[in-house]
Amino acid sequence: MRSVGILSQAWRKDKINELKEIAEKAGKLGFNEIWSGVDPNYIDGIKEIAEIAEKYGMYFFIDINPEILRGFGVTPSNLEIFKKLKIGGLRADYGFSIEDIIKMANNDLGLKIELNASIFPLDKLDYVVKKVKDIESLKASHDFYPIKYTALSLEDAIRKSKEFKERGIPVAAFIPTPREIEGRTTVEMLRGKNPGKSASILFNSGYIDRVIIGDPFPTEEELKEVKESKDYTKIRVLVYPGLTEEENKMFNIRFSDVRVKEYALALNQIIENGIKQRNIVKRFRGAVTVMNGRKDVVEVWIFKKEVEADPRFNVIGEVLPEDMDMLDYIGERIDVKLIPIGMK
Structure with a gap:
C-alpha cells in the first residue's frame, strides 16, 4: 500500500508553530506519515507533532541512535517512553548492533522498527527476519543526502529496496523540493525535479511504497502534488x-x-x-x-x-x-x- 509523508523537525523550538501548521495541512490532505529527528531535551515539540499525527491517523516515527536512547534514559530492551509519547515507530539510523535491532523489533508495545535501507547489511536481513517475532513490526526507510552529488543512484536505491520489499518490509525514500539547491533526497537524479514527479518515479519502481518530502517546509501546492502521485502518475x-x-x-x-x-x-x-x-x-x-x-x-x-x-x-x-x-x-x-x- 502506497503512503506519503512529510519530514518534521520536532526538535526545532523556533519553528514548531510552522511545523505544526504544515503537519495539519498534510493531515487534512490525507498524508499517512510524519518522520522527525528529536531532541530528548525538548519533549514538548515531540508531543505537539505526535498529537497532530494521532488526530489524522498518521504514522509518526522518529530517528534514533544509541546517543538518542541515552538521552531518553532508555535501552533497546526498554522503549516504553516512546509509546507514552505516542510515537509509532523508531528508525534505527546507525550505531546499533543486529542484536539490538532484534531486541527493539521484538518489543511488546506495538512500536515499529525502521531499518536503514541505505546502509543495512543485506546479508544480515534474513537473520533479522527469522529472529523477529512479527514481520509486521519491521519497516525500512532510506537515508537522505542534502549535499549535492552524495545521494544514491535510482538503480541502487531500487536494488536495495527490492531486498526489503521481497521480504514483506515496506520501504520509504525521501524526495527533495526544487526550491532547495541541496535538498534532502535519497536519489541524486531527483534533485531539482517537481516533487510530484519525483514521487511518481519512485512509486513506479514497484519497490518503494512510501515517499516522504525531505523539505520540512513544503508549500501547499507541493503537498497536493505528492498526495496526487500516490493515486496516479x-x-x-x-x-x-x-x-x-x-x-x-x-x-x-x-x-x-x-x-x-x-x-x-x-x-x-x-x-x-x-x-x-x-x-x-x-x-x-x-x-x-x-x-x-x-x-x-x-x-x-x-x-x-x-x-x-x-x-x-x-x-x-x-x-x-x-x-x-x-x-x-x-x-x-x-x-x-x-x-x-x-x-x-
Missing part, C-alpha cells in the same frame, strides 16, 4: 488542433491497465470507442496516439521511439517536454492520467 499532453469529442475522452480519466512495450506505453480502458481515422502521421518519441476502429476498448499508445505512420493510429498530441522523461519510468499496474494543457 500524471503525464501532461500538448493537444493538437482538431481533437474530436471521442478523442477527448482520453483525458482526465484514470488508466489502470498500463502496459510497457519496447516502442511504446499502452494505456487501455474498456469503454465505448467511436474514434474515426484522423491525422495519420509519423509517430515519434512522445507522440500521443489513439487507435481508431476499436469499438469496445480505448487504447492510447504513447511512443518512446520513432516509427512510421500507421492508419490504425491517430496522433492527437505530444507529451510536454518537461514530462518526457516519465516515459522511461512508468511501471505496469500503475494508474496513469493524461492531462491536456492546451493546443500546440
Whole structure:
C-alpha cells in the first residue's frame, strides 16, 4: 500500500508553530506519515507533532541512535517512553548492533522498527527476519543526502529496496523540493525535479511504497502534488488542433491497465470507442496516439521511439517536454492520467 509523508523537525523550538501548521495541512490532505529527528531535551515539540499525527491517523516515527536512547534514559530492551509519547515507530539510523535491532523489533508495545535501507547489511536481513517475532513490526526507510552529488543512484536505491520489499518490509525514500539547491533526497537524479514527479518515479519502481518530502517546509501546492502521485502518475499532453469529442475522452480519466512495450506505453480502458481515422502521421518519441476502429476498448499508445505512420493510429498530441522523461519510468499496474494543457 502506497503512503506519503512529510519530514518534521520536532526538535526545532523556533519553528514548531510552522511545523505544526504544515503537519495539519498534510493531515487534512490525507498524508499517512510524519518522520522527525528529536531532541530528548525538548519533549514538548515531540508531543505537539505526535498529537497532530494521532488526530489524522498518521504514522509518526522518529530517528534514533544509541546517543538518542541515552538521552531518553532508555535501552533497546526498554522503549516504553516512546509509546507514552505516542510515537509509532523508531528508525534505527546507525550505531546499533543486529542484536539490538532484534531486541527493539521484538518489543511488546506495538512500536515499529525502521531499518536503514541505505546502509543495512543485506546479508544480515534474513537473520533479522527469522529472529523477529512479527514481520509486521519491521519497516525500512532510506537515508537522505542534502549535499549535492552524495545521494544514491535510482538503480541502487531500487536494488536495495527490492531486498526489503521481497521480504514483506515496506520501504520509504525521501524526495527533495526544487526550491532547495541541496535538498534532502535519497536519489541524486531527483534533485531539482517537481516533487510530484519525483514521487511518481519512485512509486513506479514497484519497490518503494512510501515517499516522504525531505523539505520540512513544503508549500501547499507541493503537498497536493505528492498526495496526487500516490493515486496516479500524471503525464501532461500538448493537444493538437482538431481533437474530436471521442478523442477527448482520453483525458482526465484514470488508466489502470498500463502496459510497457519496447516502442511504446499502452494505456487501455474498456469503454465505448467511436474514434474515426484522423491525422495519420509519423509517430515519434512522445507522440500521443489513439487507435481508431476499436469499438469496445480505448487504447492510447504513447511512443518512446520513432516509427512510421500507421492508419490504425491517430496522433492527437505530444507529451510536454518537461514530462518526457516519465516515459522511461512508468511501471505496469500503475494508474496513469493524461492531462491536456492546451493546443500546440
